[in-house]
Amino acid sequence: MSHDSYPMRVMDAAEHGLTLPAAPLRYGSGGKVPARRDGLAKVTGAALYAADRQAEALLHAAFATAPVARGRVVALDTQAALAHPGVVQVYTPANRPPLAQHPDEKRHPFNFRHEALQDDTIRYAGQPIAMVLAETPEAAAEGARLLAPEIAAEPPRVDHDAGTPWQPEMVGFFAPAQAEVGDVARGLAEAEQVVEVEIETPDQFHNAMEPHAILARWEGPEKLLLDTPNQGPVMIAGLVAGYLGLPEGAVEIRTPFIGGGFGSKLMIYGAMILTALAARDLGRPVKTVLSRAQMYGPVGHRAGTRQRLRLGIGSGGRLTALDHEVTALASSFEDFVEPSGHASQHLYAVPNLAMRHSARRVDRGTPVAMRAPGEASGSAALEVAMDVAAEAAGLDPLAFRLSNYAETDPATGRPFSSKALRECYAAGAEAFGWAGRPAARMGRDAEGRLIGWGMGTSQYMCTMYRGEARVKVHADGTASAAIAGVDMGQGAWTILAQCAAEGLSMDPERLRLTSGSSVLPDGAVAGGSGHTATAGMAASEAGRNAVEQLISLATADPASPLFGAGNSGVVARDGRLSRADDPSRGESYSEVLARAGLAEVEGQGVGERVQAHREGYAMFSHGAVFAEVAIDPELAQMRVTRMVGAFACGRILNPRMVQSQLEGGLIWGLSFALHEEAQYDPATGRILNADLAGYHVPAHADIPQLTTLTVAEEDPYVNALGVKGVGEVGITGSAGAIANAIRHATGFTPTRFPIRIEDVLAHL
Amino acid sequence: MKPFDYHRPETLQAALELLTDPGATAYGGGTNLLDMMKCGAALPGTLVDVTALPGLQGVSRAADGRLRLGAALRNSDLARDPLILAEAPLLSEAVLSGASGQIRNMATTAGNLLQAPRCPHYALPESPCARRDDRTGCAARDHAGRDHAVLGWDDSCRAVHPSDLCVGLAALGATVEIATLAGRSEQPLAALHPLPSAGRALEPGALITAVLIPAASLGLRARYVKVRERTSFAFALVSAAAGLEIADGRITRAGLALGGVAATPWRRAEAEAALIGAAPGPETFARAAALLLQGASPSGENGFKIALAERVAIRALSEAVTPRAGQAAWPGSVFDAPKEDTPDVA
Incomplete structure (x- = not known):
C-alpha cells in the first residue's frame, strides 16, 4: 500500500461504513506491529467526526437547559426566540411532534430514560427544556438564550445527605446489589485486628474530547441516517427506531470515528431523538452539537459514592473477612447504581466476603x-x-x-x-x-x-458479548472484512483488521476493512473492555470460515495439488494453502478461486464465549x-x-x-x-x-x-x-x-x- | 451568542469615540471576553478591537526610564521580551504560570488586568451576582468554597481576581496608563481592582493603553510561587509574588503581593514596611507574611488558605533571595522539572 493511495477524501452520504486499507506507514519496533489504520486520516483532518459533517439545507439545533435541579418550567419566551433572525422553529413540550415511545418507557436495559421534551418537569440542572432550530449555530444558540425560562423551583436533593434512600436489587448492568460468602460478622469477630476505612468519591464526568453530536437526515419516510459517535451503533439504531415508530433496519448510525466515549456514548439521550424528530418535522437535515456544559447532565456520569470497608486480619496477615459497603448516588428517574462493591469480591483470598450496595436518589442527571x-x-x-x-x-x-x-x-x-x-x-x-x-x-x-x-x-x-463479522477473499489475492466495529481511539480499525487477517492467515496489509456503520454485521457494543474479544474473535472466525471454504474447494478439485488432502490435512499460511504432510505442495488463495471461477468466497464468523467456559x-x-x-x-x-x-x-x-x-x-x-x-x-x-x-x-x-x-x-x-x-x-x-x-x-x-x-x- | 458589531479602529481617537457607546467593550485577545459572551454573562453590542491601535504593542522604555508594556501586547510576547527577561523576569514567570500556550498567544496585557472575577456564579447568568449586573445578591454568599476570597471580601462579593500577571505587577508597584477623550492619566494598579466595597474600576469610555513598571525594578531578586493541584492551565489556589532589593545584608526595598485570596492582588504597606531595614531570613519573612494576612477570615470552606497563603508568601520571599535550582523549568511551580531517574531518598 503506497502512501499516495491512502484515502484522503471525505465520505459521501451514500456510503454505508468507511473502508480503510492498512496504514501505509510502519514505524517503530522492526515493522512487526501494525500501525493505526485511522492514524493518517486523523492527523491530516481527513477523518470526519459527526460534527464535521455538512448537508444541503442544513438546520442547526441548540438547547435551552434548566438552571435549577428541581421544579417546573412555567414559561418560555418562544416569541422572542422566533423573532430572532435565522430562527426557524422552537420545540417545547407544547408543540414537540409525537414519539412512538415515551422517553421514560424502558423496553430494553440500555433504553435509558431521558428528556425529550415530554413535559415541564425539571429533574436535574442542565436538563434540555426546549430546542431551537435555526439557519446557523449562532442563531440557534441565541434563540435558546432568548427563551429566558421562568422557573418554579423546588429545593433540590443535591447530595448524599439530602438524597432519598433507595434499596436497589441490581447494580451496574444486571449485577447483584448484595452478596455474602461465608459469614462476615463471624470473620470480623474472629479477627486479631479489624481495620475500617471510609472514603467518599465524587461525581465524575466522561469529558470525551469530542462532544456529542448528531446529524440527522431522512432519505425516505422509513430511512433515517444518523451521523453520531456511538459505542453501540447496531443496538442504538434499533432503539432509536422504536422511539420514531420505524421498522427495524430503518435507522442507520454511522460512527467511523469517535473522539472518546468512555461509556457516555453508549446511551440514548434526548438530543439524539429530538434531532431526528426535528429533521422529519421540518423536512431538512438537522445538526446538533452539545456544548461542553451540556455534556454535564444529559449524557451520564460516574456517580459519587460513600464507601466503608472493614477488613479482619488474622494470623500471618491473612484476611479473615472483608465487608464492602457502598452508598451510591442515583438519579430520581433511572436505576443505574455505581457497582463499586464488585471491585473487592474477586481479588483477595478471604473466606468471609460481602458487599452491600444502597443508593440515594438525588436531583442529578442519571449516572x-x-x-x-x-x-x-x-x-x-x-x-x-x-x-x-x-x-x-x-x-x-x-x-x-x-x-x-x-x-x-x-x-x-x-x-x-x-x-x-x-x-x-x-x-x-x-x-x-x-x-x-x-x-x-x-x-x-x-x-x-x-x-x-x-x-x-x-x-x-x-x-464478552455476541458479535458477527463478514470476511471475503477476492480472486486478486486481497481480502476484505465488514463489521460494525467501534473505534473510539482504542484502535479497533487496526485490531479488527489484524484479527480478520489472522483468521485468513494473510498479511493485514492485503486486507481492507469496512466498519463504522450499523448496517454492517453487528460487532456488538464497545464497552466493558470486551470489543476486541467479541468483534475481533468474530472477524477472526469469519476469516477462518472463508479459508475453510477455500480448502473445501481445493481438496475437492482434482486439478489442485491439495486434492484429496482432506480439510484437516491442509495448512493455511500467508495467503496460501499447503499440505500438512508436504508443505511444498500447495497453491495461493487466488489460484483456488481462479480455477473455481469464483470472484470471491465469503466467510461468516461469530465471536462469543463458550458457555461451559463462562x-x-x-x-x-x-x-x-x-x-x-x-x-x-x-x-x-x-x-x-x-x-x-x-x-x-x-x-x-x-x-x-x-x-x-x-x-x-x-x-x-x-x-x-x-x-x-x-x-x-x-x-x-x-x-x-x-x-x-x-x-x-x-x-x-x-x-x-x-x-x-x-x-x-x-x-x-x-x-x-x-x-x-x-x-x-x-x-x-x-x-x-x-x-x-x-x-x-x-x-x-x-x-x-x-x-x-x-x-x-x-x-x- | 447575541449579535454584535465589530470594529478595529486604527487611531486612539476613533477607538475612544467608539467606546463612548455604553454597549461597547474593548476587545484584545478575547480569551476571557468571548467565553463570557458565549455563556451570556457579557452581552456587548459593540466590540472595539484595540490590537491595531498605534502604541499599544511591545515593551519599551519610557522617557523616565520606566518599562512600558503595551496594553495590546500578547502575553506570550511579554513573557519572552528581552527587556522583561533582563529587568523584570518575575513578570515572565507569572505569565508563563498562567493559562495555556494557546491562550497566552492571544491574551493581552490589558485583557489580563480586566479579567472577569473568578467565581463560577459570575459566568452563570441565572445566578444572582452583584459584580456582573445591577441585581443585588450573591449566589456564593452561603456557599463559598476553596476558590473564594479570604481577604477583603464582603457580602456583596467573595470572588477573587484570577490573574497571575497582576500579582507580579502589584509586587513591582506597577501603574496603569488610561486614555479617555479628555486625555491620558495614570493610576496605581490597585485602582483597577477595587475591593467589592469600593465599587467599579474603569470609568465608562476609558481605555487602558499601557502598564508602567518603575525603574530600578524589584524584578531582579524576585519570585512568583503558585500553588494549585494541576501544574498547568489552572488558576492559583494561592500565589505570591515577592521582589526585594538588598544592600549590605539589609532589605532596602520590598514588594509583596498575594493572588487567589482577594478581589485584588493583595498588598499591605505594613507587610512591606516590616521587610525594609531587616535582614532577609525566615523570621523577617514570617513577620511580613503574618502582617500581609492580618485580618484574613474564611468566606466559606476556605480557612485553610489563610495559613497556606502565609507559607506561600514566605516561600516566595525565600526564593527571591535564594533561587532554587531548576525553578525556571516550571514557571511559578513549587516543583522543578521532572527527573528521569529515581531520587535518592534520605
Whole structure:
C-alpha cells in the first residue's frame, strides 16, 4: 500500500461504513506491529467526526437547559426566540411532534430514560427544556438564550445527605446489589485486628474530547441516517427506531470515528431523538452539537459514592473477612447504581466476603457506565483499605497482598481461566525498585520534598458479548472484512483488521476493512473492555470460515495439488494453502478461486464465549501499579513523579495499541486520585465547573514518567483469541496506588477523592 | 451568542469615540471576553478591537526610564521580551504560570488586568451576582468554597481576581496608563481592582493603553510561587509574588503581593514596611507574611488558605533571595522539572 493511495477524501452520504486499507506507514519496533489504520486520516483532518459533517439545507439545533435541579418550567419566551433572525422553529413540550415511545418507557436495559421534551418537569440542572432550530449555530444558540425560562423551583436533593434512600436489587448492568460468602460478622469477630476505612468519591464526568453530536437526515419516510459517535451503533439504531415508530433496519448510525466515549456514548439521550424528530418535522437535515456544559447532565456520569470497608486480619496477615459497603448516588428517574462493591469480591483470598450496595436518589442527571464503572471507585477505596490493613498487620503492602493472593475466585470458588498476577507483582516491583521501600514514612529527597511509594492491584473482568463479522477473499489475492466495529481511539480499525487477517492467515496489509456503520454485521457494543474479544474473535472466525471454504474447494478439485488432502490435512499460511504432510505442495488463495471461477468466497464468523467456559471459570485481567509521589512539605502541593504498571491481559495482539490503553488507564487513575470532581451548587443543584477549565483532568505537565509492562499469559478459556480486556484495567489499582503513596509520604489516610491540598496540609 | 458589531479602529481617537457607546467593550485577545459572551454573562453590542491601535504593542522604555508594556501586547510576547527577561523576569514567570500556550498567544496585557472575577456564579447568568449586573445578591454568599476570597471580601462579593500577571505587577508597584477623550492619566494598579466595597474600576469610555513598571525594578531578586493541584492551565489556589532589593545584608526595598485570596492582588504597606531595614531570613519573612494576612477570615470552606497563603508568601520571599535550582523549568511551580531517574531518598 503506497502512501499516495491512502484515502484522503471525505465520505459521501451514500456510503454505508468507511473502508480503510492498512496504514501505509510502519514505524517503530522492526515493522512487526501494525500501525493505526485511522492514524493518517486523523492527523491530516481527513477523518470526519459527526460534527464535521455538512448537508444541503442544513438546520442547526441548540438547547435551552434548566438552571435549577428541581421544579417546573412555567414559561418560555418562544416569541422572542422566533423573532430572532435565522430562527426557524422552537420545540417545547407544547408543540414537540409525537414519539412512538415515551422517553421514560424502558423496553430494553440500555433504553435509558431521558428528556425529550415530554413535559415541564425539571429533574436535574442542565436538563434540555426546549430546542431551537435555526439557519446557523449562532442563531440557534441565541434563540435558546432568548427563551429566558421562568422557573418554579423546588429545593433540590443535591447530595448524599439530602438524597432519598433507595434499596436497589441490581447494580451496574444486571449485577447483584448484595452478596455474602461465608459469614462476615463471624470473620470480623474472629479477627486479631479489624481495620475500617471510609472514603467518599465524587461525581465524575466522561469529558470525551469530542462532544456529542448528531446529524440527522431522512432519505425516505422509513430511512433515517444518523451521523453520531456511538459505542453501540447496531443496538442504538434499533432503539432509536422504536422511539420514531420505524421498522427495524430503518435507522442507520454511522460512527467511523469517535473522539472518546468512555461509556457516555453508549446511551440514548434526548438530543439524539429530538434531532431526528426535528429533521422529519421540518423536512431538512438537522445538526446538533452539545456544548461542553451540556455534556454535564444529559449524557451520564460516574456517580459519587460513600464507601466503608472493614477488613479482619488474622494470623500471618491473612484476611479473615472483608465487608464492602457502598452508598451510591442515583438519579430520581433511572436505576443505574455505581457497582463499586464488585471491585473487592474477586481479588483477595478471604473466606468471609460481602458487599452491600444502597443508593440515594438525588436531583442529578442519571449516572451511567464510565470507564471501569464500579471497579474504578471501588478499587480506589479497596486499595487504600488494603494498605491500612497491611500496616496493621506489620507487613509491606506487596507482601500483604501476596499473603492474601487468591488462587481461586473468592466470590464463586471457580478457578481463574488464567491469572499471572504474581508475575505482574514481580515485574512491576522490579521495574519500580519496590524492594528499597522503607516500611515507615519514606523520608525526603535531596530537595527536601516528602517522597512516598504506594501500590495497588488492578483487576477488571473479561466481558464478552455476541458479535458477527463478514470476511471475503477476492480472486486478486486481497481480502476484505465488514463489521460494525467501534473505534473510539482504542484502535479497533487496526485490531479488527489484524484479527480478520489472522483468521485468513494473510498479511493485514492485503486486507481492507469496512466498519463504522450499523448496517454492517453487528460487532456488538464497545464497552466493558470486551470489543476486541467479541468483534475481533468474530472477524477472526469469519476469516477462518472463508479459508475453510477455500480448502473445501481445493481438496475437492482434482486439478489442485491439495486434492484429496482432506480439510484437516491442509495448512493455511500467508495467503496460501499447503499440505500438512508436504508443505511444498500447495497453491495461493487466488489460484483456488481462479480455477473455481469464483470472484470471491465469503466467510461468516461469530465471536462469543463458550458457555461451559463462562460457567466454569472466573475471567479477569490483572495488574500491579506502583506510584511515587513528591509532596512539598510546607505547601502540600503534590505531584506524581513515577508510575509503573505491570499487567496480565492474556495475549497481546498489538503492543502499540495496548500500551496506549494501559497508559491511558494509569493517567485516568492519576486523574481520579488528584483532579476530577464535579462541584454542585448546594442552592440550585447546578454544576459549577461544567467546563474543561473548571473540571480538571491532568495536563501534560502532571503526567510523570509512565512505564507499562505486560507479562505473558496464555488463556485457553477466555475466548478463541486468548485476549483479555486492556481498556479499563489500568484505572483500577492506580488511584489507590497514588493515595497509598501519599499515605506513605505523610501518614495521612485519605478519606475522599480527589485528594486535595487542604486534606494533606492538615497532616504535615 | 447575541449579535454584535465589530470594529478595529486604527487611531486612539476613533477607538475612544467608539467606546463612548455604553454597549461597547474593548476587545484584545478575547480569551476571557468571548467565553463570557458565549455563556451570556457579557452581552456587548459593540466590540472595539484595540490590537491595531498605534502604541499599544511591545515593551519599551519610557522617557523616565520606566518599562512600558503595551496594553495590546500578547502575553506570550511579554513573557519572552528581552527587556522583561533582563529587568523584570518575575513578570515572565507569572505569565508563563498562567493559562495555556494557546491562550497566552492571544491574551493581552490589558485583557489580563480586566479579567472577569473568578467565581463560577459570575459566568452563570441565572445566578444572582452583584459584580456582573445591577441585581443585588450573591449566589456564593452561603456557599463559598476553596476558590473564594479570604481577604477583603464582603457580602456583596467573595470572588477573587484570577490573574497571575497582576500579582507580579502589584509586587513591582506597577501603574496603569488610561486614555479617555479628555486625555491620558495614570493610576496605581490597585485602582483597577477595587475591593467589592469600593465599587467599579474603569470609568465608562476609558481605555487602558499601557502598564508602567518603575525603574530600578524589584524584578531582579524576585519570585512568583503558585500553588494549585494541576501544574498547568489552572488558576492559583494561592500565589505570591515577592521582589526585594538588598544592600549590605539589609532589605532596602520590598514588594509583596498575594493572588487567589482577594478581589485584588493583595498588598499591605505594613507587610512591606516590616521587610525594609531587616535582614532577609525566615523570621523577617514570617513577620511580613503574618502582617500581609492580618485580618484574613474564611468566606466559606476556605480557612485553610489563610495559613497556606502565609507559607506561600514566605516561600516566595525565600526564593527571591535564594533561587532554587531548576525553578525556571516550571514557571511559578513549587516543583522543578521532572527527573528521569529515581531520587535518592534520605
